[in-house]
Amino acid sequence: MTSGGRAEGPVRRRGRPASAAKAAGEPAAPDRILVSARTEFAERGYEKASIRAIARGAGVDSALVHHYFGTKEQVFTAAVEGAFAPALGIPDRLFSGSPEEWGEQLTRFVFRIWERAVTREPMLAILRSAVSNDTAAAVFRRLIARNLLERLAGGLGRPDAELRVELAMAQLVGTAMLRYVIKVEPIASAPPEVLIPRLAPVVQRHLTG
Amino acid sequence: MTSGGRAEGPVRRRGRPASAAKAAGEPAAPDRILVSARTEFAERGYEKASIRAIARGAGVDSALVHHYFGTKEQVFTAAVEGAFAPALGIPDRLFSGSPEEWGEQLTRFVFRIWERAVTREPMLAILRSAVSNDTAAAVFRRLIARNLLERLAGGLGRPDAELRVELAMAQLVGTAMLRYVIKVEPIASAPPEVLIPRLAPVVQRHLTG
Numbered sequence: 001m002t003s004g005g006r007a008e009g010p011v012r013r014r015g016r017p018a019s020a021a022k023a024a025g026e027p028a029a030p031d032r033i034l035v036s037a038r039t040e041f042a043e044r045g046y047e048k049a050s051i052r053a054i055a056r057g058a059g060v061d062s063a064l065v066h067h068y069f070g071t072k073e074q075v076f077t078a079a080v081e082g083a084f085a086p087a088l089g090i091p092d093r094l095f096s097g098s099p100e101e102w103g104e105q106l107t108r109f110v111f112r113i114w115e116r117a118v119t120r121e122p123m124l125a126i127l128r129s130a131v132s133n134d135t136a137a138a139v140f141r142r143l144i145a146r147n148l149l150e151r152l153a154g155g156l157g158r159p160d161a162e163l164r165v166e167l168a169m170a171q172l173v174g175t176a177m178l179r180y181v182i183k184v185e186p187i188a189s190a191p192p193e194v195l196i197p198r199l200a201p202v203v204q205r206h207l208t209g
Numbered sequence: 210m211t212s213g214g215r216a217e218g219p220v221r222r223r224g225r226p227a228s229a230a231k232a233a234g235e236p237a238a239p240d241r242i243l244v245s246a247r248t249e250f251a252e253r254g255y256e257k258a259s260i261r262a263i264a265r266g267a268g269v270d271s272a273l274v275h276h277y278f279g280t281k282e283q284v285f286t287a288a289v290e291g292a293f294a295p296a297l298g299i300p301d302r303l304f305s306g307s308p309e310e311w312g313e314q315l316t317r318f319v320f321r322i323w324e325r326a327v328t329r330e331p332m333l334a335i336l337r338s339a340v341s342n343d344t345a346a347a348v349f350r351r352l353i354a355r356n357l358l359e360r361l362a363g364g365l366g367r368p369d370a371e372l373r374v375e376l377a378m379a380q381l382v383g384t385a386m387l388r389y390v391i392k393v394e395p396i397a398s399a400p401p402e403v404l405i406p407r408l409a410p411v412v413q414r415h416l417t418g
Binding site for chain 2: 045127128130131132137140141144145149162163166167169170171172173174175177178181182183184185186187190194195198199202205206
């Protein structure tokens with residue numbers, strides 16, 4: 001999101017004027033707010049996260065956060081959707097082949113997200129917030145339903161497609177929990193190339209078996 | 210735990226004296242403290258939970274909580290071990306048959322725990338705390354390693370047994386996340402008898418396939 005039009009909002013930054021920031025190639029205020037929000041939600045969880053701290057991290061006034069994104073729930077939704085953007089952009093291309101190949105594609109895709117710190121941190125933030133707060137869980141639920149479920153289940157074209165997709169996701173979500181959150185050994189340190197061949201056939205079985 | 214011997218500690222309750230409580234068949238202080246701790250950790254998570262609130266819920270002084278259980282981390286460990294007790298007591302009997310039957314046994318066992326509110330709430334408390342706090346995650350990690358992994362992996366008797374058990378657990382942990390925590394449909398409302406036949410063969414495949 002470059003948000004050229006939105007940057008005309010009431011920018012009241014404490015530091016350099018907006019024109020200087022733009023000349024230096026600094027991200028526009030809405031982007032800085034989303035980055036700051038993701039950090040705040042990741043570190044403090046949904047309940048403890050504050051708009052004030054998000055604004056401070058972005059170098060803007062709290063009013064500007066509300067101006068661009070609305071309530072705390074709406075800020076969270078925008079931050080989560082931004083974190084999901086790589087995940088949500090790819091499936092269109094990723095799952096265009098035969099459903100018989102989706103098991104390995106989906107498994108590898110999930111590992112690509114979780115193995116890179118820059119995409120793992122937003123996922124951890126979402127997971128932490130969704131587990132501890134009902135509002136955050138509802139946001140996560142809507143995103144899963146609207147994006148992953150509709151796309152994947154639609155492609156399977158079976159009456160029980162949504163349940164199949166969710167059972168496949170359950171295998172991958174649980175693996176992420178034990179590997180990256182609880183960090184129990186040996187699954188926490190096993191190389192992806194050991195885990196993927198064990199997971200992909202199971203994911204495939206849920207989808208089309 | 211009936212803790213007859215331990216009840217000789219410095220009982221300083223605000224309410225009725227201990228003798229009256231005993232006559233009424235009320236649980237002893239250590240048991241009341243554990244029940245209160247589980248509620249507190251479930252409702253507020255590990256970080257926000259306070260010894261003071263745990264003591265208040267049990268009708269005892271904070272000093273008594275420390276006397277019986279030590280630090281907050283030790284109170285959490287005791288509360289989690291208590292919540293796991295049904296889970297930890299059963300496997301000895303549950304997994305005594307052929308490993309070829311463990312897939313369905315383990316799957317049904319996990320559903321029994323999560324489908325009953327009285328055992329689901331402590332599990333949710335553990336999950337919430339482990340996801341949001343590293344100390345709680347470490348406690349959970351040790352419990353998994355010492356109990357489930359050693360017992361199940363020992364019974365499988367293969368060099369990769371621990372990884373197999375964890376991949377099987379990942380399927381069940383992820384199912385619990387989507388069904389009971391995120392509550393995404395249709396997996397949240399599907400009857401256990403629809404889910405178990407889809408999960409058990411996958412769990413079995415991880416264990417012995």
